[in-house]
Structures are given as structure tokens and as C-alpha cells.
Amino acid sequence: MNCQELRERIVDPSSATQGGHAPVVEHLQACGACRSLARDFAAIERLLRAAPDSEPPSDFDQRVRARMARETATDRLLARLVSRRVLGAAAVVLGLVLAGLLIRKSPAPAPAPSVPVALRTATALAPDLRPPDILAVRSTPIALEKGPLGDEERLRILALKNVEFLSYVETLSRLAPLFPAEIGPAAPGGRAAAPALEGEEAQADRLADWRAASPDERARWMTLESAFAARPFAERQVLEERWRRVRGFTPDEKAGLKRLAARLSEMNEKSLARFESEVRAMTRLGASDRRLRWRSHPFVRTLTGQEIASGEKLLLAP
Amino acid sequence: MARPLTGTAPRPDTGDLLLVAAGDAAAERRLLDRWRRPVYTVLERMLDPTPAADAAAAVFEALFRSAARFDPMASFPARLWGLVAKEASRPPAAGVLTIPAARLKESAAAQVAIQRAAVAALPPGDRAAFLLARVAKQPLSVVAEALGTSEGEVRRRLVRAFESLAASLQPLLNPQEEHGASPESEDPDAGRDEAEP
Numbered sequence: 001m002n003c004q005e006l007r008e009r010i011v012d013p014s015s016a017t018q019g020g021h022a023p024v025v026e027h028l029q030a031c032g033a034c035r036s037l038a039r040d041f042a043a044i045e046r047l048l049r050a051a052p053d054s055e056p057p058s059d060f061d062q063r064v065r066a067r068m069a070r071e072t073a074t075d076r077l078l079a080r081l082v083s084r085r086v087l088g089a090a091a092v093v094l095g096l097v098l099a100g101l102l103i104r105k106s107p108a109p110a111p112a113p114s115v116p117v118a119l120r121t122a123t124a125l126a127p128d129l130r131p132p133d134i135l136a137v138r139s140t141p142i143a144l145e146k147g148p149l150g151d152e153e154r155l156r157i158l159a160l161k162n163v164e165f166l167s168y169v170e171t172l173s174r175l176a177p178l179f180p181a182e183i184g185p186a187a188p189g190g191r192a193a194a195p196a197l198e199g200e201e202a203q204a205d206r207l208a209d210w211r212a213a214s215p216d217e218r219a220r221w222m223t224l225e226s227a228f229a230a231r232p233f234a235e236r237q238v239l240e241e242r243w244r245r246v247r248g249f250t251p252d253e254k255a256g257l258k259r260l261a262a263r264l265s266e267m268n269e270k271s272l273a274r275f276e277s278e279v280r281a282m283t284r285l286g287a288s289d290r291r292l293r294w295r296s297h298p299f300v301r302t303l304t305g306q307e308i309a310s311g312e313k314l315l316l317a318p
Numbered sequence: 319m320a321r322p323l324t325g326t327a328p329r330p331d332t333g334d335l336l337l338v339a340a341g342d343a344a345a346e347r348r349l350l351d352r353w354r355r356p357v358y359t360v361l362e363r364m365l366d367p368t369p370a371a372d373a374a375a376a377v378f379e380a381l382f383r384s385a386a387r388f389d390p391m392a393s394f395p396a397r398l399w400g401l402v403a404k405e406a407s408r409p410p411a412a413g414v415l416t417i418p419a420a421r422l423k424e425s426a427a428a429q430v431a432i433q434r435a436a437v438a439a440l441p442p443g444d445r446a447a448f449l450l451a452r453v454a455k456q457p458l459s460v461v462a463e464a465l466g467t468s469e470g471e472v473r474r475r476l477v478r479a480f481e482s483l484a485a486s487l488q489p490l491l492n493p494q495e496e497h498g499a500s501p502e503s504e505d506p507d508a509g510r511d512e513a514e515p
Contacts, residue, residue, distance in 0.1 A: 004474075004477070007477040007480075007481075008473040008474065008476075008477055011451075011473060011476040011477050011480055012458060012473050012476070014457065014458065037480075037481065037484060040480075040484035040491050040492075041480050041484065043490075043491040043492075044480060044483050044484065044487065044491065045452075047433065047487070047490065047491075048452055048453065051363075051430075051433075053355055053356070053359045054355075054358055054359045054362040054367075054370075055355065055358075056354050056355060056358035056371055056374060057367070057368075057371050060350075060354055060358070060371055060374070060375065061347070061350055061354070063371060063372070063375040064350065064375045064378045064379060064382075067375055067376065067379040068379055068382065068383070259368050262367075262368045263366075263367065263368065266367055298425060298427060299427075301427070301428070302366075302427045302428075302430075302431055304366065
């Protein structure tokens with residue numbers, strides 16, 4: 001038995017009964033390298049056995065359903081695009097091609113005397129023919145631009161919260177330990193500042209977002225809005241205040257915070273409370289000490305670079 | 319887990335997958351109940367919890383979407399673990415994990431992190447064979463079918479995986495050499511709760 005054969009025997013427990021143990025023992029007695037490796041293999045097995053099965057996050061089934069639903073929505077969108085815009089555009093292109101062909105064929109006068117009378121009449125009439133009516137082709141339904149919004153619909157849309165904020169509400173809620181206490185969970189109701197009035201630009205953005213959204217996206221927007229509106233007033237104020245702190249973050253930083261929030265949601269209540277009190281203690285330090293303490297925290301050291309950087313930015317925000 | 323029934327009745331997993339193809343949501347839930355934990359456990363040995371959950375969700379999405387094409391005579395475990403192997407073969411996020419030796423000794427979280435990094439650093443084929451055979455505890459015949467290769471090749475991949483892990487996990491396997499602690503004092507479960515703040 002050579003080294004490779006021995007190693008294949010020890011990684012395959014089912015082969016233990018094949019050929020007996022004698023050759024294995026004999027090889028191990030003679031080969032120090034294999035003896036050392038066999039000890040390491042056994043230690044790896046012990047490490048594996050010691051680690052218990054992991055519990056998936058509580059929202060795991062929802063994630064699966066969301067993936068299934070997301071694809072279905074994409075399929076539906078694709079189908080709608082194919083049925084309306086693409087077919088409409090294809091009709092226009094086809095019309096233009098046909099028109100081009102007709103125009104190229106039509107103005108060919110044929111002065112040859114040998115041509116039959118009937119045919120000569122036809123060619124003589126050709127220059128007087130009306131060009132093909134392209135507008136008639138174009139009048140097929142092409143929904144490239146939606147019609148203007150009515151006043152009532154416009155007001156209803158402007159009353160909605162920003163969809164990015166609504167999608168981020170759960171994250172903001174989970175990130176409570178990283179926000180200052182005055183806008184954290186212990187904030188007394190009504191102490192948070194009243195939300196600033198939106199500028200015209202923000203309103204225009206809101207309307208543009210609505211117009212760009214598919215029916216499914218609009219339905220999701222409305223669902224998120226309803227879920228947000230169902231929260232207590234004080235909590236809504238706190239969440240909006242938190243959003244003001246993070247809305248200027250880059251998309252990568254926001255994604256980092258989202259993942260960090262997911263990691264926090266995996267903690268049990270006791271660990272989360274301890275983490276929150278430790279972060280609160282950090283906020284009493286100066287910026288450089290705060291950064292050092294954050295980066296050296298045992299939980300933070302298990303995070304990815306983006307998660308650490310995003311959390312740090314939030315923690316250091318004035 | 320998938321105990322064969324008598325007669326020609328399909329195994330529960332196969333039967334449920336056929337029901338999923340027919341749009342039965344309850345069958346979908348039953349499959350998730352039976353398999354979400356083992357699938358997640360395997361992927362969590364190479365990925366952080368959040369990406370592992372996403373990868374496991376991708377496995378079930380692929381399983382359910384392809385349910386209509388599943389051959390009832392085929393092996394369900396091979397199908398499921400084949401999808402897991404596909405996810406496990408994707409390149410993990412690049413990055414170098416550096417953990418101070420002293421910290422490795424005292425932190426269960428650091429030990430988990432270094433094990434995860436070591437598994438993630440294996441070549442894709444070796445990694446998939448290792449995870450399926452050693453973490454999912456599947457017989458080599460199932461692993462070979464899931465990976466579309468022979469049992470001999472699976473054995474060779476396992477040897478390579480163990481050799482790589484033995485090299486990269488030396489500080490964990492033989493802590494007395496570097497830190498003066500005996501292996502017996504190194505209980506990977508000890509302080510697991512302390513890993514989290």
C-alpha cells in the first residue's frame with residue numbers, strides 16, 4: 001500500500017472493512033508523514049463533529065419565496081414588454097421598411113413605345129400616388145410614454161414615502177444599537193424633530209419613480225407604505241430621523257448596513273442588548289478611539305470589510 | 319431521512335418534488351422543513367451566515383423551478399446535493415483573513431472564521447466533495463452522482479481537501495506547537511456563545 005492508497009482509505013470510512021487493517025497499520029508504522037497526516041485528518045474530523053448544525057435565519061422561507069416571486073415578476077414584465085412595446089416598435093419598423101420598398105419602386109417612368117398601353121398608364125400614374133401613410137402604422141398602440149397623471153393621483157403619490165426609505169425601514173429598525181440614544185428605541189414619543197418639508201426636486205423624483213415603476217413595483221410600494229403607516233407614530237418619527245442620517249450614504253454603504261442589520265438580527269436578545277450597551281459606551285469616546293474600539297470589537301471582527309466600514313461611518317457620523 | 323416506501327410509491331422527497339411541480343405549496347413547505355437546515359449547514363461552513371442563507375435559498379429556488387423536469391426514477395439526494403455543490407463551487411468573496419494567534423486561541427468566533435476561510439479557499443471541486451461527504455455526511459456514491467464523477471475521483475478530491483485543510487488549519491489542529499496549549503483544552507464549542515457580543 002502506498003501513501004495515496006492509505007490516504008484514500010482513511011478519508012473513506014466505508015472502505016475500512018475492505019482488505020483488513022493490517023496493511024494500513026503496517027504503512028502507518030513505516031511512514032511518519034502519513035502518521036502525522038492521519039492525526040491531522042482525525043483532528044479535522046473532530047472539529048467538524050464539534051460544530052453543531054447551523055440554524056438558518058428565521059426569514060429563510062420568505063427568502064426562498066421572494067426569489068421565486070422576483071423571477072415571476074421579471075417574467076411578467078418581460079412578457080408585457082414583448083406584447084406591447086416590442087411588438088409596437090416592430091410594427092413601426094416593419095411599416096417603415098414596407099414604405100421604403102414602395103417608394104423605391106414607384107417613380108420609374110417607362111417611355112419605351114413597345115410597352116402595352118395598360119402598363120404605360122399604370123407607370124404614368126405612379127408619381128401621383130400618395131406616399132404610404134406611416135402615421136397610420138404608428139397609430140398602433142405603443143405605450144412608450146404614459147399619459148399625464150391626474151391631480152388626485154398626483155396628490156396620492158406625493159403622500160407616499162420615498163420607496164427607498166420604505167424598503168430600508170426594516171434595516172433602520174434593526175440598526176438601533178448604532179444610532180444615538182436620542183433617536184434610538186428609547187426615544188420618547190414626539191421628541192424627534194418634525195420631518196422637513198420636501199422640496200420640489202424630491203416631489204418630482206417621487207413622481208418620476210412612480211411613473212417608472214411597473215404595476216408589481218407599485219403594488220409593493222403601496223404594501224410597504226401601509227406597513228410603515230401601521231407602525232406607532234413615535235416609531236415612524238424615529239425611523240425617519242434615522243433615515244436622514246443614512247440617506248446620503250453610497251449604495252455600497254447602504255448595502256453594507258443592510259448586511260450588518262441582517263447579522264444583528266441573527267443575535268439573541270441578550271447578546272444584542274450587550275452589543276448595544278457596548279456601542280453606546282463607544283459613542284462617549286473621541287472619533288479615533290471610537291474607531292479603534294469599533295474595529296476591535298469581537299462581533300465586528302467577524303464582519304466583512306464593507307459591513308465594518310458602513311457601521312463605522314454611521315457610528316462616527318456627527 | 320428519505321426512507322424508501324414499499325411497492326412503487328415514490329420516496330417522500332421525490333413525491334413531494336412531483337407535487338411541487340404540480341403547484342402544491344404544502345409539498346414545498348415539507349421539503350423546506352426537511353432540508354433547509356442540512357443545506358444551510360453545509361453552505362454556512364464556507365460562507366458567512368447571510369450569503370450562506372442566500373445561497374441555500376438559491377438551491378431551493380433551483381430545486382423548485384426544475385421540479386417539473388425531475389425524473390421520478392432519479393435520486394433525490396443526488397439532485398439536491400448536486401445543486402448544493404453548484405452553489406458551493408461558486409468562487410467565494412475574495413479577501414485575506416488575518417487573525418492574531420492569541421485571539422484565535424480565545425475566540426470561538428475567530429475559530430469559526432478561520433475554518434470557514436480554509437474551506438472557502440479549497441479548489442471548487444475539492445470543496446464540494448468535502449462539504450458533501452464530510453459536512454452533509456452523504457455516502458460517496460451519492461457525492462459522486464451529485465458531482466457527476468466517479469467514487470475514486472471523489473476519494474482523491476477528499477484527500478486533497480484534507481491535506482489542504484491540515485495545512486491551513488495547523489494553528490487549530492496543533493495549538494500546543496504555537497501557543498503552548500494542549501489539544502484537549504481546545505474545545506471548539508467552548509465560548510461559542512461568547513463569540514457574539
